[in-house]
Amino acid sequence: MSSTEPSANAQQQASQLGIPGEHGRLLARLARQAIAHRLETGEAPPVPRNLPEPLQQTRAAFASLHHGEQLRGCMGTLIGRKPLIEQAQESAVEAALADPRFEPVSRAELDRLTLSASVLTDPEQLWVDSEAELLERLRPGEDGLILKDGHRQATFLPAVWAHLPEPQAFIAHLKAKAGLRPDHWSPDMQVARYTSVTFTAEPPLQGAD
Incomplete structure (x- = not known):
């Protein structure tokens, strides 16, 4: 299996999303190239033409x-409003340069970072009245989750289950x-879930310090 090829379970999810593995691997490569283009030229990356149809769907x-196991940036959108290739390129550049939690990535550093492009299904609203009911309906290892209460909102991608396996x-x-507090719940809490498939492009300088 190549470094950009998804696992067997991810391949099944990719099939459900209508994204063949080779198209997903292309998406990851193009997302990485978008960051390099922006860092090298200071300009927005051009949108590739004549791409496979799945990469042109709104997603x-x-x-x-x-960097290894350490997060260096993560950005994206929960609602598809652009062709997938455009969204992936934009999210990749934002992850490198606009994540407020981190300093911008340099061109040299990019060659030491792993890039993951995650394609999401549309969110499904979960009508639950309590955290206990949410725990009953949550699918560990599979669901990405969105919590919103008033102006506060956050999401975890399904990949976060690898680090937090206990629901x-x-x-x-x-x-x-x-x-929000860990014990917080309110009648206004809104919950939605989604699934995703992730394609990974490993750094060209693997093993470099």
Whole structure:
């Protein structure tokens, strides 16, 4: 399996999203190239033409950058409003340069970072009256989750389950991300879930310090 090829489970999800593996690997490569273009020229990357149809569909997408296991940037959208290729390119550049949690990525550093492009399904509203009911309906390892209460909102991609496999901890950390107390619940809480498939482009300088 190549470094940009998804796992067997991810391949099944990709099939459900209508994205063949080779198209997903192309998406990840183009997202990485978009960052390099912006860092090298200071200009927005051009949108490639004559791409496979799945990359031209309107889709939501996130892009994340990692140095080993350490997050270096993650940005994206939960609602698809642009062709997937445009959204992936835009999210990748924002993850590198506009994530407020991190300093901008340099061109040299980019060659040491892993890029992951995650394609999302449309969010599904979950009508739940309590955290206990949410825990019953949550699908660990599969669901991305959106919590919103008033002006506070946060999401975790399904990939976060790898670091927070226990459902109560998953929800507690997501609440904290939204600026809510771990035990918080209110009648106004809105919950939605989605699934995603992730394609990864490994850094060309693997093993470099």
